[in-house]
Each structure stands twice: as structure tokens, then as C-alpha cells.
Amino acid sequence: MRHAIMDxxxxxxxxxxxxxxxxxxxxxxxxxxEAASRLAICGFNEIAEKKKSRILKFISKFYGPIPALxxxxxxxxxxxxxxxxxxxxxxxxxxxxxxxxAMEDKADTSITLLKQRLSTNSRVYRSGSxxxxxxxxxxxGDIIRVRPGDIIPADAKVITGDNLGIDQSAVTxxxxxxxxxxGDLVYxxxxxxxxxxxxxxxxxxxxxxxxxxxKLVETAKPKSHLQSEILNIVKYLVAADLVIIxxxxxxxxxxxxxxxxxxxxxxxxxxxxxxxxALPASFTxxxxxxxxxxxxxxxxxxxxxxxxxxxTMDLLCMDKTGTITENRIKVAxxxxxxxxxxxxxxxxxxxxxxxxxxxxxxxxxxxxxxxHVKSGSQLSFVPxxxxxxxxxxxxxxxxxxxxxxxxAANIISVLCGISAVQTQTLNEKVxxxxxxxxxTIAVAKNAGKWEIVGVIALYDRPRxxxxxxxxxxHDLGISIKMITGDNRAVAVQIAREVGLGTNIVDIHSGDFxxxxxxxxxxxxxxxxxxxxxxxxxTIVKAMxxxxxxxxxxxxxxxxxxxxxxxxxxxxxxxxxxxxxSAADLVLTKNGIEVIVDAVKESRRIFERMLIYTIxxxxxxxxxxxxxxxxxxxxxxxxxxxxxxxxxxxxxxxVNLSISTDNVGFSKNPDFWDxxxxxxxxxxxxxxxxxxxxxxVPVGLGVFGLSVSGLATAAFLMLNISDKVTIFNVRxxxxxxxxxxxxxxxxxxxxxxxxxxxxxxxxxxxxxxxLPVILWIVAMSIAFFVIADILKVWLNNRxxxxxxxxxxxxxxMV
Numbered sequence: 001m002r003h004a005i006m007d008x009x010x011x012x013x014x015x016x017x018x019x020x021x022x023x024x025x026x027x028x029x030x031x032x033x034e035a036a037s038r039l040a041i042c043g044f045n046e047i048a049e050k051k052k053s054r055i056l057k058f059i060s061k062f063y064g065p066i067p068a069l070x071x072x073x074x075x076x077x078x079x080x081x082x083x084x085x086x087x088x089x090x091x092x093x094x095x096x097x098x099x100x101x102a103m104e105d106k107a108d109t110s111i112t113l114l115k116q117r118l119s120t121n122s123r124v125y126r127s128g129s130x131x132x133x134x135x136x137x138x139x140x141g142d143i144i145r146v147r148p149g150d151i152i153p154a155d156a157k158v159i160t161g162d163n164l165g166i167d168q169s170a171v172t173x174x175x176x177x178x179x180x181x182x183g184d185l186v187y188x189x190x191x192x193x194x195x196x197x198x199x200x201x202x203x204x205x206x207x208x209x210x211x212x213x214x215k216l217v218e219t220a221k222p223k224s225h226l227q228s229e230i231l232n233i234v235k236y237l238v239a240a241d242l243v244i245i246x247x248x249x250x251x252x253x254x255x256x257x258x259x260x261x262x263x264x265x266x267x268x269x270x271x272x273x274x275x276x277x278a279l280p281a282s283f284t285x286x287x288x289x290x291x292x293x294x295x296x297x298x299x300x301x302x303x304x305x306x307x308x309x310x311x312t313m314d315l316l317c318m319d320k321t322g323t324i325t326e327n328r329i330k331v332a333x334x335x336x337x338x339x340x341x342x343x344x345x346x347x348x349x350x351x352x353x354x355x356x357x358x359x360x361x362x363x364x365x366x367x368x369x370x371x372h373v374k375s376g377s378q379l380s381f382v383p384x385x386x387x388x389x390x391x392x393x394x395x396x397x398x399x400x401x402x403x404x405x406x407x408a409a410n411i412i413s414v415l416c417g418i419s420a421v422q423t424q425t426l427n428e429k430v431x432x433x434x435x436x437x438x439x440t441i442a443v444a445k446n447a448g449k450w451e452i453v454g455v456i457a458l459y460d461r462p463r464x465x466x467x468x469x470x471x472x473x474h475d476l477g478i479s480i481k482m483i484t485g486d487n488r489a490v491a492v493q494i495a496r497e498v499g500l501g502t503n504i505v506d507i508h509s510g511d512f513x514x515x516x517x518x519x520x521x522x523x524x525x526x527x528x529x530x531x532x533x534x535x536x537x538t539i540v541k542a543m544x545x546x547x548x549x550x551x552x553x554x555x556x557x558x559x560x561x562x563x564x565x566x567x568x569x570x571x572x573x574x575x576x577x578x579x580x581s582a583a584d585l586v587l588t589k590n591g592i593e594v595i596v597d598a599v600k601e602s603r604r605i606f607e608r609m610l611i612y613t614i615x616x617x618x619x620x621x622x623x624x625x626x627x628x629x630x631x632x633x634x635x636x637x638x639x640x641x642x643x644x645x646x647x648x649x650x651x652x653x654v655n656l657s658i659s660t661d662n663v664g665f666s667k668n669p670d671f672w673d674x675x676x677x678x679x680x681x682x683x684x685x686x687x688x689x690x691x692x693x694x695x696v697p698v699g700l701g702v703f704g705l706s707v708s709g710l711a712t713a714a715f716l717m718l719n720i721s722d723k724v725t726i727f728n729v730r731x732x733x734x735x736x737x738x739x740x741x742x743x744x745x746x747x748x749x750x751x752x753x754x755x756x757x758x759x760x761x762x763x764x765x766x767x768x769x770l771p772v773i774l775w776i777v778a779m780s781i782a783f784f785v786i787a788d789i790l791k792v793w794l795n796n797r798x799x800x801x802x803x804x805x806x807x808x809x810x811x812m813v
Contacts (some may be wrong), residue, residue: 011157011202012185019157019200025141027159029125038139045138045154045204061097080261085642088764092649120577122153123355130355142201145355147383151577152190154201155208158182161197166190191577196383198355241271244624248631256635270627270644286612286659290605297597298589306584309551309568310602314477314669315543316551317536320484320491320527322572322590323553324470324498325460329359331367332438335429336454337422344454346373348443350395351404353381360384360441361391363458364406376400390415403446409455412442416450426455433457434489437497467499469592476599477668482527483536483553491529501526507535522546536562549669553595554579570595603665610670612658614681614729619651619722621685626692626714636707638696639714643765647715650751651722657747661730661740676798683794684728684787688721691783695776703772712765713772719755720780723748728787732795735788 011019020026030038061067070093077086120135123145130145135153138144143159146152158164158180165177168190177193180186186199188208203209245267252258291301301307321327334341349368352361368375376397384391390407405415409430413423430440438457444450473480482500484491491504505525522542528535536552540562543550552559552566555575560582563569571583573590580586587594623644630638639647692714699705699713726748731737740748756777759768 023141029143031127044136046136058101155203156199159198165194298594299598300586303584307602311606311670313549313551315479315548317481319553329363332459333457347404350375351393351406406443409442416452437493488529506530540565600665606670607663617681618684622688625689639711643715654747654751657743660743708766716759724784
């Protein structure tokens, strides 16, 4: 066997029987014991990812634009023999490298775990029954079954299956599907688009032509649209810093004749103190933390950027089946054209296949068992195809050989060429069943000519909580559009039951195809019936062009374009491998509840990013304004370069804790808008500047502090105000409307206590007295109260002028 699995070539010209003999396998598959033995020899059916050395990843944190500035400062400090400042800046560089590496490593671990959970499953025949196993457990000689939408899990030889459509673009680059039939080879990583097949596995893992089964998930770096917007703010911030620093340089060097080396070091430190150095680490830990929480709620994130998309989504197109309904089809009623229900079910069962685990086939076969129906033997079976909308089989029933078919009523009626009377009866039954929310399929038999046998009503009832959860999505400001391939009558009934509007549009009606009516028709509709997978893309694109942030659920191979096009593609639990690989979120449990959880958690993550941004902007305004104004008015720098770096070092530790905060979620879709961010940052930054400016005359005049003592007081005041500002910003209402996370409380208290200890005992700075410390603490508390009052006032004004900006209805539920 080991020789046989070394190359595909020996199998190309071999018959199926020869392949089975070569692999020491059988048409009825391997036993579990045989499979386990071969797995030990051949290894897992996977391609292990080559991971970058963790040492190299850590080293990479020491170069880049911001680390380069730190290296320059360290070089200048070394030349000036300023060892104290050199040590603290070195510590800052190492600290940021460690934090950034740790957070990115955490995110990489999270994504690796997600990939493992999203690994493909395969239907394999072992020990006399069909089972579903992880694709990595396949071994040469296994008998597998593949259906449309499946990614072929290993190189295999087709045993049964004709006119298969295989997308080999991932292997060969061919843009068009190729045709394959029994006796042909199919390759790992290719996609079955048409037909169904039973195959024998010939090669696995590294020995396949293209062994990338374990790489189905397309993940993005933790850099979202939100991050890009914040980085744009940083660009403007840096530009403003450069202007201020240039003016300070001209004033200090040109008019005050300060020593150039010391001035350059100080100005570089001022510049670095205003750049959000912890931004990448903060983003990474927030997204990774959020992805882990979502995974515990049956939501796997395949692209971290999807978290922001989910937070901003304002329109969701939802599949009826499996999302709104239970996806557990049952036979509700049977009507025969001159035959009894048992006979209708018999022929329907003969036109079904247990191997494929098709929901309709399963429902009919289970119902046939309850009626104790005895079926004939299938000689051949043609599975359901979206282009034909029917299944067909040739059957040996006693001495009689005949064909049976089941499928859409209109398709079967054309196949049989039914009479006017039968057409009227059929239409009445289909309409009557549809009004009850039932889906109807027709059954036909051909024993010389095709004749309609009867119709079967199938029902996939709505989930008990669908109505309530749809109401929750509406309360979150998300418009819902139901998508279904069923006819309009069924769609209207289901929509009515779950509380959706009943304006259901048949996508193939004449008005829908008119360009001038398309957007209005889609916007006004509550749902769409008669949907083909390709229609989903049309709907998504039209709504995006109209300015909506669109989410789309899907499960089939043909849903992939729509899932890819959508701002948030959501693959439901029963989705094919291709749909999962195209989606941003993969649900491991069906239902609307998991989508509600995804929206809430994503909006919480968005809020944490917003908090960090506003806090950082406010602090930058405070520090730059304080240093510049005091220097211009009093002629000295109120805080040393060393203390400014130490302040940045301690503040970044606390600011990282924001990514774990117990923040609320907006009841409206989030969006990134300066109409809220900049006014709030300017208000808080201006107030913090006033607080800082009061420190100098009081410190010098009342407490008689020296310039070095004043620098210590400035350090403590800036340190405390940073922690206080977090509590101001984390709630859009009053500060303590909700309880902060333990991490935020601990980090903030720890940061404040550390600053007080440093200032009182003179660690890294001149010591200051307890009265001065108490005065700074009292002033910080007073300004915290004032800031909170003004914050609520400003938020209310923003709410009136721009309702979406302030996110009214902010909730912790």
C-alpha cells in the first residue's frame, strides 16, 4: 500500500477494481481498525502550516517607525551620558515589544484554534455504515461520498457518479469547471459544483496533488476599516505634533539658545508621547478577546475585520431555512392522484438516497419507515440538481423495472404533461398547502410513460424563539430581509408567523428586473421568494450601492459570491465547505440568537476601540497644550523627558485593559464619525489642560515647589488624569452607570497607587509632600465630576444634532 500511495499516475489508467485491490480496500470500505492502522502509517490528511519563528517575530518588534525613533533617542542619550533616561527608554522599547508580541501571539493562537474548529468533515463508509469524520482522519482506501459544495478532501478515484462538474481553479488555475465521471481522478482542494459521487481515497496529506484542506479559512490581519480610520487620525495628529515641535524648536533654539542635543532629545520624546504606541497591541488584544468570546457563543470568526463589519451592519438578508426555521423537515400531508398515501410515499422513497443525508430525502425515508413501506431496489440514482430541481432513480420492484422522480411541482407537471383537470387539482393543493406554510413536492412514476403519482407537503416550522429574536434585531436597528427559494405563499406564511412584514417579492417578477425599480423594490420588501443562489449576489450588491452595510447568510456553494460580496458573510451550521471559506462568520449552531449575540459582542468591541481612541486624543491634547503653554508663559519645561517617557510607559499598561472592559453595546449600528469623536476628545482634552495649567501657579505659589518638584507633581497629575479619563469615556451616560471590568479597575488603581508611591518616596523623581499629593488627587476628582457633567451635556447635544453618533438607547443587556 505504501508504494501505491506515492504517486497518482498508477491510478489514472487503472479500473476501479484494480485501484481497490492495489489499496487493499473494498467497495464497502474499510473497518475502523483498518483505518486506524493506516492512519498510524500514513499520518493525518493535512498540510501543516509553516509558522514563522517566534524568535524572529519577537525581534521584528524592535524595528519600525516608532522603535526607530526610540533607537535614535537612545543613541543621543548614550552620547550625552544620560544613563537614567537611557534605561527607562530602553525599558519602554522592550515593554512595547513584549506586549505587542504577546498580544499578536494570542491572536495567532485564537485563529489557529478557529481553523481547527472549521476543519472540513467528510462522509466516509466504514464498518458497514456511513459516518461523518474530520477530513484529517481519512486514509488511502476509504470510501467517501461528496456532494455539491464539498471541497474534495483528498485525491480520489470516482467509483460512481457521472457528469460531475469540478472546479479545479485552486489547483490548475482553470476558470471553467471540468467534467469528470466514474473512473476519473479528482484532486484534493478542488470543489464539486455539480452532481454527487462515491470515491475511493488514493492519496492523503502531503502526498496529494494539492493538499490544502486544512487551509480553508481566509483570515485577515487584525487591521480593519476601524483601524484604518484611527490610523488616519494618527496621521493628522502627527502632522499637528510636527507643527508644534517645529515652533518649539525655533523658539527654544533660535531665541533661548538651548543646547541642541538636549533640545532634540526632549522634542523627540514629546513627539513619541503623543503617538499611540499601544495602538496595534490594543487593537489585536481587543479583536482576539472578542473572537474568543464569540466562539463560546457558537460564532467562529474567520476574518477578524468582520467584527467591525458586524458592529456597523444595518441590513441582514437571512435564509429562511435553518436560520428562521428549524431546518428539520417533516412530512405534513400526502395527497395521491388515484393512489393512497403509502404508495405516494413508496415512490418518493425510491427517488431518495440515504447516503446523501439530504433533508428532504431524510424526511421522506423516515416517514416511509413509520408507514412500514417496502421499497424496490435502486438500480441508479440521479441526485437533486438546482438546474433540474428534481431527483430521479431507476428501480427494480419485483418483476417490474421503472423510473421514479420527485421534485418541484411545476417541474414534475411538465415532465408528466398532466391534463387540465390534474393541473387544476395540483395548483389547488399547492396553493392550499402553501397557505399553511407547507412546501410541496410532486412525485412521478415512469413505467412506459411519466405519470404524476401525488404530492407531499413538507413543513419546516419556525424556531420557537424566531419571532422574539427578529424583534431584538429590529430593536438593534437592523433591517431584516427574508430569503427563500420557496414560493411566495409559503414565504408570506412563515414571515407572518415570525412577525416579519408580509411584503414578500417574487424575485423573478417582471418589476424586479427593471433597473429603475430595483433598489426601491429591494428596499421596500420584507423578503424575497423563488430565490436562486445567484440572485443573492444581486440583492447584496444593490443594497450596498444604496449605502447599506449588508450581512448575508448562506450555506451552498453558489452562495459563495454573495457571502464574499457582503460586508458580513455568515455561513450557517449546515453550510458547505466553500460557503464557510467565503464567509466572515461561521455559525456552529443555527438560529437567529447566535446572530444577535454576534451583533451585540461586535458592538462592544467597537466601543472599546472608540474609548481607547477618545482617551488617547484627549491625553495628547492635554500634554501638548500643557507643555507648550507653560513653556511659552513661564519659560521652563514643566515635566522632564524621563518622566514623560515613564508616564507613557505606565499609561499604556492601563490603556490595554480597555480591551477587556464590560462596556455596553449601541442599540443602533455603529459607525466611525468625527462628529462625535473629535468634539468629545476636544472637550475632555481642553478640560484636562485647564486642570494641568492650574497645577503650576498653585504648586509654585501655594506649596512652594521647585521646578523639579513641580515636574513630579505634573507627572502624578497626568498619571491620575489618564486613569480618570477612562472612567469618563467608557460610558456615554453617567460614568458609573455600569461596572467596569476587574482588569480596568485593577489596572487603574494600580497605576494611580504606583504614581503616588513614586511621587511620595521620590522613586525616579524628586519626592513631594503628602498635602501636595492629596491636593492633586482632590483636584482630579473634582475635574472628573465636572468632566462627566459636561460629557453628558455634550452627548445630549450631539444626539439631537446627529442621532446616530451618540448611539441613543445605549445598553448593557
